[in-house]
Every structure is written in structure tokens, then in C-alpha cells.
Amino acid sequence: MNLCKCHHIPPEGVFVQGNTYCWEYIIDGIVVSDENNNKIVFDDITYLWYFTKKAQKS
Numbered sequence: 386m387n388l389c390k391c392h393h394i395p396p397e398g399v400f401v402q403g404n405t406y407c408w409e410y411i412i413d414g415i416v417v418s419d420e421n422n423n424k425i426v427f428d429d430i431t432y433l434w435y436f437t438k439k440a441q442k443s
Contacts (some may be wrong), residue, residue: 389417389436398425405439408432 386407391400398419400406408417414428417436427435 388439389432390439391435392437393435395425395427395431395435397427398423400435406436408436408438 386409388405389408390405391402394400394402398417399421400417400419404420406417406419408415410416411426414426415432416424416426417432419425
């Protein structure tokens with residue numbers, strides 16, 4: 386699982402600016418698990434508007 390940091394609040398899901406979230410690639414984009422552990426799907430460009438990729442989690 387990979388980690389990302391939220392730098393803008395997306396309209397979908399429950400995210401906190403500055404918090405770190407798990408994300409993974411899927412065929413149509415990137416899935417990020419929010420504060421409630423819901424999986425929110427973003428296309429690549431939208432994901433980069435709200436999140437910054439961090440180091441991998443083992």
C-alpha cells in the first residue's frame with residue numbers, strides 16, 4: 386500500500402488537510418481510503434490536485 390498527503394480537500398469523501406492516507410492504483414485511476422475508511426476513486430489528474438504521493442508502506 387502507498388501513502389499520500391492531502392494538501393487540498395476534495396469534494397468527495399472525508400479528508401483532513403495535512404493528514405496521510407493509503408492509496409492504490411486501479412484500471413481507471415487511483416483509490417484513496419478516507420477518514421471513514423471508504424474508498425474514493427480519483428482519475429490521475431484529480432488525484433494530483435488534492436494529494437501528494439509519499440514513501441511506500443511495507
